[in-house]
Amino acid sequence: MESFVSSLVFWVFATGLVAFSVLTVAGRSPVSSAMSLVATMIFVGGILITLQAYFLGMMQVMVYAGAVMVLFLFIIMLLNLDQESVRKKAWVKALSGVALCGGLFWILLGGLGLGQSRPLPPVPQGSDIRDLGRLLFTEYLLPFELTAVLLLVAIVGVILLCHQVRDRAAKKGGA
Amino acid sequence: MNTVATTLFLQKSQEPMQWWNLPEVWWIFVGILLLLLEMLRPRRNSASIAKASIFAFAVMLIASLGWPTGLETTFFGGAYQWDGLAIFFKRIFLIAGLATTWMMRKCEAQGIQGRDEFYILPWFAVAAMGFVSSVGDFVTGFVSIELLTVCSYIMVAFYRSDRFSLEAGAKYLVIGALSTAFLVFGITILFGTGGSLRFDQLANSLASGHQDPAVTMGVVLVLVGVGFKLAAAPFHWWAPDVYHGAPTPVSAFLAVASKAAAVVFLLRLLIGPFAPLWTQCQQVLLALAGASLLVGNLGALSQRDVKRVMGYSSVSHAGFILLGISAGSQPAMLSVCYYLLAYTLATLLVFGVICGMIDKTGGSLMRQFNGLAQSRPGVAWLMTIGMLSLAGIPPLSGFFGKWFIFASVWQEGMYVMVFLAGFTAVASLFYYLAIVRHMFFEKPADGRAISSGLSFGYQLLLVVLAVATVAVGLVPGAVQRAIYALIFNL
Structure with a gap:
């Protein structure tokens, strides 16, 4: 049940x-x-x-x-x-998209053996937040710390690509 | 303090390495330091940050000679491996970072607008690639590759007022997201079937269950993800457009460093978790290699823009590298490393010349290089050396790179692939020599000679790269022995 x-x-x-x-x-x-x-x-x-x-x-x-x-x-x-501006009905694109998705699904069906049971990796018992925290600060410490660098670079990048340099500053810098 | 000295000066210490002594930690530290310096500097002046960045790269490159070799250890519970392979690739990344920053300094007039982060982002990218070269589990690998890719997105779109740069950035972003999706999907399936993300544990569990179709699918999806990063056909469509649109130093960085990072990730996978699945991997790699050789070399024939030619050329070189990897033997791995070194030097040289000349010629179309040999013979000859090395003309390093790869593939009995690669290498002569023909034998369209010269420092960079290209080819045996000693800890 x-x-x-x-x-x-x-x-x-x-x-x-x-x-x-x-x-x-x-x-x-x-x-x-x-x-x-x-x-x-x-x-x-x-x-x-x-x-x-x-x-x-x-x-x-x-x-x-x-x-x-x-x-x-x-x-x-x-x-x-x-509303998105009038979109041309591209049947070829739609069909190829559907075919691609269907193909991927078919591969998944065969590859992963949908329908047959598959043993899952062991799930740690108990409080999952505590386990998650422990994993992050032991086994996955390096990637966890690297994520901080990744976020730093992403912030720098967003400011670089979007922030408008004021004209006066740009003139000063360009000289 | 002692360990600081060990990192910075040429001393080999016997004491074990510590995590804060790893080069990448220092590289990230330098990157953050430069960001702080940029914030604190009195006025917007690109020169100081660029010079500091170039100087720091040079210092780190010299310091890399003092890294402890012949030592295999792991850090962070196996997430980071320190060995000869990692050292070789980290040095390649440092060379690429140094040359790229130098070229960026040359290109500063074109659209930086006082945004000095252009010279700082390579630090984070190089650190990310350093982590990729030492990767010991899939999570670290994934996060490092993402860090590298995010740096690349920003650098590709850096000339945001330039339409082509923005288009290249958008294209690279979409393709990058797609390839990440393949990679993550594959990793997920492998995690589900293998029960671990650590390379050594995964190798054990995949060795027992390698008949599982799900494992094959996970492996193929991961290889597809790597294929995108490597710009191997049929996952190469972004390469010519992005190389064309991106700022020239960034194109050089993508062609050399980003590709080397993908190669080392692939090597780490093949000697780690995918080792039990070698026969399946080999088939996929051979298919990718053949397709890349054909598409790269034949696609470049009809191009009229030097940067687009270099895009297709990078696809074809990915093919040669994949061919070497798919031979799978120890000499093959050595020949791949040698090839990568030769490719790095020659590609940096060619992009260096393009970067130095692009504001004088007015663009990177082949006909804009017409008559360069009359007005700037030195530069034309440097470009010729780079092109001939990429094409694989005998005295230069590119020839021995191809030769070693052909020999190791021939030894494995894959004769058809050798013939295919030889055929495409001959075809590649046409487009590499086409640029040389434009420089030496065509009259400039408007009869105007390119007069203004390059600065001494920039000439020095180009000459050093050219000399290295020639030197690595003059003593191929010695270079290969050095790589052998480094990688196999002798």
């Missing part, structure tokens, strides 16, 4: 995930695309929670659906994007 319920929950989340992902790509207005992406994030969080990764699930919802997507919507608002 429990397995039936958990698989039912999984399929509900998975169907929603796929449906909203398609809507994200196919949506005409940027706002509805962004909102579909929010829904996608929430469903991913749901699936993570059914996998007992409660912390990751909550982070998924809070960080992506909460913070990042609000940023997206702000930007869409600031850029004043309206």
Whole structure:
């Protein structure tokens, strides 16, 4: 009974995930695309929670659906994007996209052996936040610290590419 | 203090290395220091930061001679490996970083607008590549490659008022995201089947379960991700456009350093987790090598822009390198390292000449180089040396690079691939020599000679690169023995 319920929950989340992902790509207005992406994030969080990764699930919802997507919507608002300008119906592109996705799905089906059960790697028991923290500061210390450098470089890059140099300063520098 | 001295001066210490003594830690430190200096400097003056950056690269390159060789240790619980292979590639990255920053200093007039981070970003990119060359688990590898890629995005789009630079940046961003998706997907599948992200543990678990189709798929997806970074066909479509649009020093950096980082990541994978799956990997690598050789060399034939030619040329060189790797033997690995060294020097030389001349010729089209030999014979000859080495003309290092790779592939009995590679190498002569023909035998279109010269420092860089290209080719055996001693700890 429990397995039936958990698989039912999984399929509900998975169907929603796929449906909203398609809507994200196919949506005409940027706002509805962004909102579909929010829904996608929430469903991913749901699936993570059914996998007992409660912390990751909550982070998924809070960080992506909460913070990042609000940023997206702000930007869409600031850029004043309206309906996408008339898009030509490119059947060849659409068909090749569908064929590509179908092919990938077929490979996944064969490669991962969908339907046959596969033993999962052992999941650490107990409080997952504590385990996560311990992993980050022991086994994955180096990549964790490197992420800080990555963020620094990303911040520098955003400022470099977007910040307008004031004319006076530019003239001074150019001399 | 003693360890500081060990890092900075030419002393080999017997005491074990510490994590804060690793070169990458120092490189990141230098990068942050330069960022702080830029913030604190009194007025917007690009020269000081650029000079400091070049000087620091030179110091670090000299300090690299004092690195402890013949020592294999790991740090951070196996996430970082220190060995001869890592040292070889870290030195290549330092050479590329030094030459790139030098070229950037030359190009400063074109669109930096006082944004001195142009000279600082290579530090973070070089540090990221250093971590890639020492990588011991997939998470570290992934984060380092991302750090490298983010630095590259920024540098490619740096001339933001230039349409081509922005287009190249956008294209590189999209392609980079796609390749990252392949890489992460593959890593996820391998983690799911192997149960670990550490290379040594993964090698053990994949050795027992290598019949699993999921493992094959994970491996193929990871190789596809690496193929994008390597600009190997059929994942090369970004290379000519991005090399064309990016600032010339950045094109050089992508062609040399970014490719070397992908090569070392591939080597780390093949001697680590993918070792039990060698036969499957070999097939994929051979297919990529053949496609890259054909597409790179034939695609370059119809190009009219030197930077685009170099883009296709870099695809074809990825093909040669992959061919060497797919031979899989110890001599093959040596020949790949030698090839990479020769390729690095010659490519930096060619891009250095383009970078020095581009504001004088007005562009990088081949016909804009017409008559360069009459007005600037020295520069034309330097360019010729670079082109001939890339084409593989005998006395130069590029020839011996190809020769060693052909020999090791022939030994493995893959005769067809040798013939294919030989055929495409001959085809490549046409486009490399086309540039030489334009420089020596064509009259300049508007009859205007290129008069203004290059600064002494920049000439010095080009001459040093040219001399190194020739010297590595004059004593190929000695260079190969040195690489052998370094990598196999003798």
